[in-house]
Amino acid sequence: xxxxxxxxxxxxxxxxxxxxxxxxxxxxxxxxxxxxxxxxxxxxxxxxxxxxxxxxxxxxxxxxxxxxxxxxxxxxxxxxxxxxxxxxxxxxxxxxxxxxxxxxxxxxxxxxxxxxxxxxxxxxxxxxxxxxxxxxxxxxxxxxxxxxxxxxxxxxxxxxxxxxxxxxxxxxxxxxxxxxxxxxxxxxxxxxxxxxxxxxxxxxxxxxxxxxxxxxxxxxxxxxxxxxxxxxxxxxxxxxxxxxxxxxxxxxxxxxxxxxxxxxxxxxxxxxxxxxxxxxxxxxxxxxxxxxxxxxxxxxxxxxxxxxxxxxxxxxxxxxxxxxxxxxxxxxxxxxxxxxxxxxxxxxxxxxxxxxxxxxxxxxxxxxxxxxxxxxxxxxxxxxxxxxxxxxxxxxxxxxxxxxxxxxxxxxxxxxxxxxxxxxxxxxxxxxxxxxxxxxxxxxxxxxxxxxxxxxxxxxxxxxxxxxxxxxxxxxxxxxxxxxxxxxxxxxxxxxxxxxxxxxxxxxxxxxxxxxxxxxxxxxxxxxxxxxxxxxxxxxxxxxxxxxxxxxxxxxxxxxxxxxxxxxxxxxxxxxxxxxxxxxxxxxxxxxxxxxxxxxxxxxxxxxxxxxxxxxxxxxxxxxxxxxxxxxxxxxxxxxxxxxxxxxxxxxxxxxxxxxxxxxxxxxxxxxxxxxxxxxxxxxxxxxxxxxxxxxxxxxxxxxxxxxxxxxxxxxxxxxxxxxxxxxxxxxxxxxxxxxxxxxxxxxxxxxxxxxxxxxxxxxxxxxxxxxxxxxxxx
Amino acid sequence: xxxxxxxxxxxxxxxxxxxxxxxxxxxxxxxxxxxxxxxxxxxxxxxxxxxxxxxxxxxxxxxxxxxxxxxxxxxxxxxxxxxxxxxxxxxxxxxxxxxxxxxxxxxxxxxxxxxxxxxxxxxxxxxxxxxxxxxxxxx
Numbered sequence: 001x002x003x004x005x006x007x008x009x010x011x012x013x014x015x016x017x018x019x020x021x022x023x024x025x026x027x028x029x030x031x032x033x034x035x036x037x038x039x040x041x042x043x044x045x046x047x048x049x050x051x052x053x054x055x056x057x058x059x060x061x062x063x064x065x066x067x068x069x070x071x072x073x074x075x076x077x078x079x080x081x082x083x084x085x086x087x088x089x090x091x092x093x094x095x096x097x098x099x100x101x102x103x104x105x106x107x108x109x110x111x112x113x114x115x116x117x118x119x120x121x122x123x124x125x126x127x128x129x130x131x132x133x134x135x136x137x138x139x140x141x142x143x144x145x146x147x148x149x150x151x152x153x154x155x156x157x158x159x160x161x162x163x164x165x166x167x168x169x170x171x172x173x174x175x176x177x178x179x180x181x182x183x184x185x186x187x188x189x190x191x192x193x194x195x196x197x198x199x200x201x202x203x204x205x206x207x208x209x210x211x212x213x214x215x216x217x218x219x220x221x222x223x224x225x226x227x228x229x230x231x232x233x234x235x236x237x238x239x240x241x242x243x244x245x246x247x248x249x250x251x252x253x254x255x256x257x258x259x260x261x262x263x264x265x266x267x268x269x270x271x272x273x274x275x276x277x278x279x280x281x282x283x284x285x286x287x288x289x290x291x292x293x294x295x296x297x298x299x300x301x302x303x304x305x306x307x308x309x310x311x312x313x314x315x316x317x318x319x320x321x322x323x324x325x326x327x328x329x330x331x332x333x334x335x336x337x338x339x340x341x342x343x344x345x346x347x348x349x350x351x352x353x354x355x356x357x358x359x360x361x362x363x364x365x366x367x368x369x370x371x372x373x374x375x376x377x378x379x380x381x382x383x384x385x386x387x388x389x390x391x392x393x394x395x396x397x398x399x400x401x402x403x404x405x406x407x408x409x410x411x412x413x414x415x416x417x418x419x420x421x422x423x424x425x426x427x428x429x430x431x432x433x434x435x436x437x438x439x440x441x442x443x444x445x446x447x448x449x450x451x452x453x454x455x456x457x458x459x460x461x462x463x464x465x466x467x468x469x470x471x472x473x474x475x476x477x478x479x480x481x482x483x484x485x486x487x488x489x490x491x492x493x494x495x496x497x498x499x500x501x502x503x504x505x506x507x508x509x510x511x512x513x514x515x516x517x518x519x520x521x522x523x524x525x526x527x528x529x530x531x532x533x534x535x536x537x538x539x540x541x542x543x544x545x546x547x548x549x550x551x552x553x554x555x556x557x558x559x560x561x562x563x564x565x566x567x568x569x570x571x572x573x574x575x576x577x578x579x580x581x582x583x584x585x586x587x588x589x590x591x592x593x594x595x596x597x598x599x600x601x602x603x604x605x606x607x608x609x610x611x612x613x614x615x616x617x618x619x620x621x622x623x624x625x626x627x628x629x630x631x632x633x634x635x636x637x638x639x640x641x642x643x644x645x646x647x648x649x650x651x652x653x654x655x656x657x658x659x660x661x662x663x664x665x666x667x668x669x670x671x672x673x674x675x676x677x678x679x680x681x682x683x684x685x686x687x688x689x690x691x692x693x694x695x696x697x698x699x700x701x702x703x704x705x706x707x708x709x710x711x712x713x714x715x716x717x718x719x720x721x722x723x724x725x726x727x728x729x730x731x732x733x734x735x736x737x738x739x740x741x742x743x744x745x746x747x748x749x750x751x752x753x754x755x756x757x758x759x760x761x762x763x764x765x766x767x768x769x770x771x772x773x774x775x776x777x778x779x
Numbered sequence: 780x781x782x783x784x785x786x787x788x789x790x791x792x793x794x795x796x797x798x799x800x801x802x803x804x805x806x807x808x809x810x811x812x813x814x815x816x817x818x819x820x821x822x823x824x825x826x827x828x829x830x831x832x833x834x835x836x837x838x839x840x841x842x843x844x845x846x847x848x849x850x851x852x853x854x855x856x857x858x859x860x861x862x863x864x865x866x867x868x869x870x871x872x873x874x875x876x877x878x879x880x881x882x883x884x885x886x887x888x889x890x891x892x893x894x895x896x897x898x899x900x901x902x903x904x905x906x907x908x909x910x911x912x913x914x915x916x917x918x
Contacts (some may be wrong), residue, residue, distance in 0.1 A: 168835070328872045453799040646811040654819035658905065660824050665912040725873055725890070727808040735813060736890040743893075744856055747900040754904030758846065761911045 002059045007043045008126060009072060010036050011090075011119030018115060019108030027107055030098030030449070034091050039119060041087040044080060051080050051478045055486070058128055058192050060605045069131035069188040081327075082125035082256055083249040084475075085334045092453035096342055097240040099449025100349060108402070114244065117143035117703030121249045128190050130179040136160050137175055137217070137253065141168040143252050148237040150159055160233040163541060167230045171220030171652045175257075178213030181206055182264070191260065198264040211265050214257065215274065222254025222308045225282040229538040230290075232237070232301040239345030242297055243453075246304045247338035255311045255330065262315060263485030275316020276405075286606025287419035292526035296344035296354040296427060297601065299338065303380075305332045306416055313409065320488050321398035324480045328391035328492055332379060332461065336388060339376035340427055341458035343369055346450050347431055352440030353640060356426065361436030365443040368451045370432040375458035377428025381421040382505065387465040388491040392417065392508070396501040412640060414508050421512030425617055426519060468492060569689050576692035581698050590702035602642055609635035622667055630660040647731040662737070789831035796824035804898050814894040818901025825902075826909035834914045837906075845907035852899025859892035 014036040019027040047057060060072025061498035070267045073079075097114060101107045120143050121135035142165070149161025188194045194201075201207060218224075223231040233244055245251065258275065265271055283306045290302030312327035321721040346369045348354040351362065363370045376721050401411050469677060476490035478737070515522055530536075565607070583589050598606075612632030619625035633656035640649035717738065727733040735743050780848045787882070800820035807813030820824075825845075860871035875888045 008905070078817040162811050391903060650811055651816050651819065654816060658819060658823050658826065660908075661823065661830075662909060662912065663907065669912065724888070726888070727890075728810050728877060729807060729811060729813070731811075732807045732894070733890075735815065736808075736894045740873075740890070740893060741861065743897060744860065744871070746851055747856060747897050750904045751846075751853050751900050753848055754846060754907050757908045758911050761908075779856070 004043070004073065004075075005060060005071070008041060008122055009119070011115045011122065014116035015112045015119065017109040022108035022111060022632065027098045027449075028101040028733075030094050030111065032096040033111060033115075036115070037087045037090040037094060040122070041084060041091060042580050044075075044083050044087060044254055045255070047075050047080055048117065048474045051075060051077055052474050054478070054481070056192060057177070058190075060128065063132065067131065068110035068183075070129035070189065071127040072128040073192075074128035074192045075126065076482040077475075077480070078482035079125045080364045082248075082252070083122055084126065085331070086118060086121050089244065089248045089334065089453075089457065092113075092342075092773055093240050093244040094244065095143070095346070096453040097238075097451050099447050100345055101238060101241050102449070106150075110147075110238070110240075111659075113143060113146045113150065114240070117244070119148060119247070124253050126728070128192050130183060130189055130191065130194075133191065134172070134176050134179050138169070138172045138252060140250055141165060143173050143247055144168070147241040147245065148234045150238060150241065151236065153238050154231075154236070157236040160230070160236040162231045164234050166545070167220050167227055167541075171217040171254075174213050174216030178210055178217060181213060185210065195260070195263045198267075198485070199262050201502040202268060206464070207265075207268070208270065209269065211270060211274075214261060214265060218254035218257045218312075219278060221257070222272045222312065223249050223282075223305050224254070224278045224309060224312060224693060225285050225305075226537045228282060228286060228305045229536065231300055231305050232449055233538065235295075235297045236299050239297065239341060239348065241342035242301070243338050243345065246301065248334035248573050251304060251308055252330070253332070256317065257306060258312060258315045259323075259326070259483040266316070267318065269316060270314055273316075276313045278415075279309045279313025279316065280409055282306065282625040283313065283416040283521065284309075284412055287416045287423070288526060289530075290423050291419055291515075292530060293520050296347065296356055296359075296431070298340070299356070299423050300341055300344060300428060303420055304337060304405075306420060306471075310395070310416065313413070314398065315483070317399060317409075319398055320480070320484050320486070321394065323464070323484045324476065324488060324490050324492070325394035325398045326389065327479045327483065327490070328387065328394050328478050331471075332387040332391040335457045335461040335464070336376040336379040336424075338426075339372055339454040339461070340380065342450070342454040342457075343376065344427070346446045346454070347443075349450065350446050351443040352442065356430050358439065358696040359431035359437060359496060360434045361432070362431040362439075362443055364436075366432070366445045368455060368461055372451060372454035372717075373428045373432060374456045375462055379458070379461040380424030380427075382417065382508065385462065385465050387471075389505075390465055390468065392505055393501045394492050396504040400500045405574075407659050410504065414504060414511065417508045418515060421508065422516045422519060422522075424510070425516050431682065446461050477660070493619070508766070546630075567694040569686070572689050572693040575733050576689070578693075579696035580692070583696075583699055583703060588703055590699055591704050593702055602639070605635050605638045605642065609639070613653055622672065623664065626660055626663045630656050631653060633659075647729070780881060786831045787830055793828040795826045796827075797821050800902075802896075804894065808890070814897030815901055817870045818849045818898045821898070822905035822909065825906040826913070829906075829910055834910050837910060841906075845903045846912060847903070849903025849907065851899045852896040852901075852903060854896075855899065856893050856896025859896060861888045862889055873917065890900065 001152055007212060014033055018029070018033050021033060025032070050057060056074060056076035058072060058074050060070055063069045063071040075083075094111060094114060098109055099109070103124045104110065117140060120139035124140055127133040127136050145161050145165040148164050149158055151157040152161075182194065182201065185206055186194055186197055186200050190199065201210065223229075234245065237245070286302045286309060289731075290306065291301050293299045294304060297372035301738065309331055311326050311333075314322045314329070317323075317759050333733060344354060346357065346366070347362065350366065350369075351359065353359065377388070379388035382388045382392035395413070396410070399406055401407075401410075464475075471491040472492065476492070477488060480488040480490055506600065506727055609632045612628055612630070612635060615628035615631060616625050619628055631650065637649045637652035639645075681703060717734060721727055721730045721733045725733045725737040727737070784802050800817040803812035804814055804817030805812075805818060807817065825841070828840075836902050838844075843851075863870060863872040866872075866874060871889075871893075873888055875886060878885045894910045900904060
């Protein structure tokens, strides 16, 4: 194993350590724990020169060789940029979490979850093996469930967590299917091979299937309309989670997937229609919804959805310039959105409210936070000299073309960006400037753990633009190259080129300022419009879930009606009929057996078994019937003995004894009539069912015996039992040695059955509870 | 069933059956027997003791909860297979060694421990069921 593989596993180790360390050192342990992602960041930075030179590094170990599943990683421009964002922002988030939940009793668990999530996310972007990618993808769904539902005493929090899990989990299943289809088409198990063999996939008749499945995964994870609803609801999580999941990680995983598979699935008419369409609809819907919000975090959440729409649109636009724009915007967004979320958290933490209408004039009380908010907000608004500005220039340069499709996309994108500017400005200005508003808590600057993160990210947004030649060389160009599959040299800088992009930027800024001026009015209008529509995917989700629950209750009530007789009758009938039908269908009815020649004592035992059966049928009460069944069982055991199977016979004796004992014990607990008198109709029906099942089994056995005996197995066992397994009792050797793994499974079943029966015996009779408790959305 | 004779004889009978079950378990590799059948014998012994002298007496004499015994057995069986990892052979490969105790040479093997695990699972699970059923009878 290479060092990099160990490094990529480090966050999982940190997840184990953090509860212990925080218990002993308190919340200051995060300074120590943050070293882990910082170290990952530094180690991965070492790959920057290699990757900038156009090389991709792969490595790893075999995981399940028989399935072609490898625990392998791929480091190229795309994965490296993502991994650096995850580990870099992750470092800051760990520190921030220590400050934000410093006195929370479960801080250790919380930081542990964060590390688990970080490790899974790192593997999503670094994984080369398709199966490893899928596993990591599912891990992010599960760990984000834990994070969103961290505050599990609140119903809204639980609902948001389950919603996120169901939506992204469904996407995960779609990804699994997509990965399998891609593998079937191309025969490849590694992404690094697949992205060089895109033509095979594009020419395949199953291309569309693979595309739909992959898009199903990407759109749910990246919250594209109409799956966008889980993301704003996930704001129920503590702010460090929101800042991490919704800036650089979780929700970007879908975008990552699209970018990663662009060389494989892209460059087709479907790709270049579907992606921009979903992207632009998401952008416009989300930014409109954002205007309506008054909660700082919800405003940010909806703009996140909008930004993801923009990224999806650009990825599918189909030009190298658009991909370059997407890459710039992705980096810019990770920096400013991470910063702004943390700022919103500090404001909430120190002033006691996140409602933008109740905030104002905090600049004197929180100067550092204000600085971070201003820098990030300006970047989000797309103003120079920030990375957000370069991103917007590149986007407009890419999509500002003459045809109708581009023009309509551009108009909608301008609209969306203008609204984004409104929100950015509102977040950076409203809480801090203007007259001082009295807040629930007396506001003052947060501790260093809190403001370090947002300030670092905001300053990075400035530096990455000022030193654009470095960021272009090391980050943007390699990443664009990896996404496009062909060499791209990025050259965005902070400078004013007179031309279309600048003009479009000015239009955006003008429009944005105009809306900002009338923000309160716009909010009212949006609220009214939404009130008129009244129904959204969020409600729809509840109805779908409730519908599924109702359906399963209905099915359960039919199949699990609680009547033992019904279960047994259906099992026996299905068994008997299916055996008879298949025997007849395949023409394998056994020949009528010849009359066997047996000794008189063998006949005697047969007769005894038969007598037992007659006794069962004629028994007057239940206990007699059970004991009579024992007669038949013991007779069979003796027959086993006579025909040379002592082990089998031995076991049969014990099983018979125990079943009589246990059945008798069960009978004493049931309140039954002593006798079992039933109407003729039932008796006849049961007799018919028994006859069908019994005769089917007899016929099956005769058919099996009729086939010439293949002695290969028994010869192998008798030849090797003594030699290999050092045992003369072949039966036992098979159980504990040759077929040991089967036995392990069997005894596990025995154990579980025991547990289940005890649970059944102990359970008190009570009314069944089928009601699904619907926890409606907050609004 | 709760006769004086039965109550007086049952403990001795139980002890005899448990000893016999261990004997059956240990000889299983070469003669008819083994963990499954041994476990069934011991389980019926405990079930009988429960019927004659009450469940509380059985629980006291077993000391561990029957399900814990079953769990231990499953663990033992699983671990006996895992020993092979130190010898770079596949899971559950039988490993053998000879241990000299005085002048007696004893063959020890992982299948033996596996079989003991099977025995414990069967004893534990079946007597847990039987005892739970007998217990409710009382109330």
